[in-house]
Amino acid sequence: MKKLDDIVSLCKRRGFIFQGSDIYGGMAGTWDFGPLGTTLKKNITDAWWKFFVEDRDDMYGIDAAIIMNPRTWEASGHTATFADPLVECKECKSRFRADKIADGINESVTTEEFLATHTKCPVCGKENWGPIRKFNMMFTTHVGAVLPDDDAESAKNNIAYLRPETAQGIFTNYKNVVDAFYPDLPFGLAQQGKAFRNEISPRDFILRDRECSQMEIEYFIRPDNWEQEFEKMRALSHEFLERVIGLDPAQIHELEVPAADRAHYSKRTIDFMFDYPNGEEELMGLAYRTDFDLNNIARESGKSMEYRDKVTNETFVPHVIEPSIGVERLILAVLASAYTEDEIDGNKRIVLKLPETLAPYRFCVSPLLKNKPELVSKAKEVYQSLKTKYGNVTWDDSGNIGKRYRKQDEIGTPKCIVIDFDTLEDNTVTIRDRDTAKQIRVDIAKL
Numbered sequence: 001m002k003k004l005d006d007i008v009s010l011c012k013r014r015g016f017i018f019q020g021s022d023i024y025g026g027m028a029g030t031w032d033f034g035p036l037g038t039t040l041k042k043n044i045t046d047a048w049w050k051f052f053v054e055d056r057d058d059m060y061g062i063d064a065a066i067i068m069n070p071r072t073w074e075a076s077g078h079t080a081t082f083a084d085p086l087v088e089c090k091e092c093k094s095r096f097r098a099d100k101i102a103d104g105i106n107e108s109v110t111t112e113e114f115l116a117t118h119t120k121c122p123v124c125g126k127e128n129w130g131p132i133r134k135f136n137m138m139f140t141t142h143v144g145a146v147l148p149d150d151d152a153e154s155a156k157n158n159i160a161y162l163r164p165e166t167a168q169g170i171f172t173n174y175k176n177v178v179d180a181f182y183p184d185l186p187f188g189l190a191q192q193g194k195a196f197r198n199e200i201s202p203r204d205f206i207l208r209d210r211e212c213s214q215m216e217i218e219y220f221i222r223p224d225n226w227e228q229e230f231e232k233m234r235a236l237s238h239e240f241l242e243r244v245i246g247l248d249p250a251q252i253h254e255l256e257v258p259a260a261d262r263a264h265y266s267k268r269t270i271d272f273m274f275d276y277p278n279g280e281e282e283l284m285g286l287a288y289r290t291d292f293d294l295n296n297i298a299r300e301s302g303k304s305m306e307y308r309d310k311v312t313n314e315t316f317v318p319h320v321i322e323p324s325i326g327v328e329r330l331i332l333a334v335l336a337s338a339y340t341e342d343e344i345d346g347n348k349r350i351v352l353k354l355p356e357t358l359a360p361y362r363f364c365v366s367p368l369l370k371n372k373p374e375l376v377s378k379a380k381e382v383y384q385s386l387k388t389k390y391g392n393v394t395w396d397d398s399g400n401i402g403k404r405y406r407k408q409d410e411i412g413t414p415k416c417i418v419i420d421f422d423t424l425e426d427n428t429v430t431i432r433d434r435d436t437a438k439q440i441r442v443d444i445a446k447l
């Protein structure tokens with residue numbers, strides 16, 4: 001049974017992921033990626049970008065600002081509705097997201113409905129609750145020279161928000177892209193970047209964060225064929241998660257989100273749930289956002305969001321299909337899938353069976369003995385040539401060879417190459433496979 005604690009511990013020990021601001025006692029809901037985590041994250045985001053953007057003719061990239069004009073969030077509905085049901089225990093003053101501590105209720109739960117569940121406080125065990133209050137999850141900040149003693153009105157006039165989804169940076173650039181490129185419909189705008197949510201209860205390592213990264217596409221379509229486009233994006237999403245990222249299809253479950261639970265902008269949503277170590281949770285969402293966002297922007301900005309069909313000259317506001325995935329949730333799914341404890345030659349080991357394309361290092365090169373200059377110099381030669389060819393190659397001459405294998409297993413390096421005395425004679429090296437621990441001899445020229 002894979003435990004989340006074991007994954008958290010490996011991530012810290014081996015330099016994948018650390019608690020944000022660890023040195024000052026941490027900052028809840030924030031995480032810092034160490035050297036190996038940064039590479040893993042980049043391999044995953046690059047794989048997404050290649051699959052959804054580079055390999056297609058109908059996708060365009062966007063990299064929009066995080067701080068946007070606050071009218072964005074008025075128009076999108078986030079100022080009014082991007083809120084979670086907050087409930088406070090009157091005994092111990094702990095605050096919770098009501099729908100996360102009681103069964104059978106959703107985000108729109110009322111105080112009466114919540115009280116009827118007779119939920120006990122997860123901290124003190126009492127049942128003495130205050131009313132449900134709506135808590136807007138957008139982080140606020142002030143833009144420009146605002147001082148703490150400025151009057152409330154002028155401070156309010158300078159309020160801005162850290163974006164809670166990357167999507168609005170795409171929608172607000174739809175017109176710019178159409179004016180600059182006039183792409184054929186359907187076309188998509190893709191963006192990767194940070195999103196911020198003041199989650200009431202960040203939890204489960206990197207699953208629910210206050211600062212996270214999203215990869216989102218707004219795919220602009222003709223309104224009349226949204227169902228076919230939705231199905232295409234649904235199939236593509238499975239292909240990405242399963243073939244490109246290598247997740248086990250048996251661990252991915254589709255959840256048709258009922259109307260009452262859907263985001264305010266969606267006419268249909270399928271959540272792709274994943275079997276995480278602590279249970280099934282949302283990994284990504286696929287939503288049919290209709291023309292909700294473009295119409296809101298047209299109303300708020302007074303600018304037309306209509307698209308002119310290149311053949312018929314007909315004008316209409318495109319509809320949108322949106323696949324949206326959290327990078328941290330995908331990383332956790334990848335780590336949880338890869339984390340394995342097994343036994344090799346009677347010795348217990350931890351091994352991260354990452355797909356070769358995602359592993360931080362593809363090869364580790366070592367001299368059998370660190371104190372034999374002829375082995376070290378030959379090993380350096382092999383290391384340099386592989387590094388030039390593949391880039392993500394590491395060097396390790398620490399400890400003994402067994403310890404090096406253990407370390408490389410834990411960080412998921414698929415192949416370890418060892419230069420020994422035979423190498424000096426016949427130009428062959430040992431390649432050890434991470435998953436089977438089997439070793440073969442290969443000619444250096446064939447690496």
Ligand code: GAP
Pocket residue numbers: 164165166167197199206207208209210211212213214216282283284285324325326327328329
């Ligand atoms: N633009 C649509 C949107 O933002 P969402 O369902 O709120 O929809 C999309 O978020 C994805 O972003 C989720 O499926 C999840 O992977 C990720 N996500 C959302 N909130 C998150 C959080 N607090 N921490 C980590 N990932 C989160």
